[in-house]
Amino acid sequence: GEDVEQSLFLSVREGDSSVINCTYTDSSSTYLYWYKQEPGAGLQLLTYIFSNMDMKQDQRLTVLLNKKDKHLSLRIADTQTGDSAIYFCAEKPGANNLFFGTGTRLTVIP
């Protein structure tokens, strides 16, 4: 089955860049997604990338996709304390269901 892996924790200082990494298994995934979850809340869509793209930039967010290595990353520029949350990557291999990684807890140190 699908196995999406992420490191569990990341700490950065306010103002630095954060890079959250993800590896996925299904090369047929058409889209790959990044979601953010704050305490007690649902999942907020941050961005997504189509599998035939290498990079996508959206304001402070940059997504890089290495399809050969099945590696996805999310870079947050100028990280703020409000960015502290759990970040999930997800793949959608075919049918309309998402397979999520374990989530990376980002802590921003003031």
Next chain:
Amino acid sequence: KAGVTQTPRYLIKTRGQQVTLSCSPISGHRSVSWYQQTPGQGLQFLFEYFSETQRNKGNFPGRFSGRQFSNSRSEMNVSTLELGDSALYLCASSSPQGSDTQYFGPGTRLTVL
């Protein structure tokens, strides 16, 4: 546009009872998916409904069921509750165009005592 709404936000039940959770998708979205989130298993797909039909199903026992109405609103039901069913249940809706991006509601926190 209003986002995905879920009711109730919190529920406390006892073992053996049953529970029904409700989800209203974003206006115009016809697909509704349900996920279970627990600390141990993470986020797991339960099922997806599209045009009142279950289109896709995850690996959960038959105690978990759902349905979708003609206005795309969806309900999920869990019968004979077990302690392990305690979780955050998330609903997501998507439009069958382009990226099929799923937009999530705030979730229903179910506690089984």
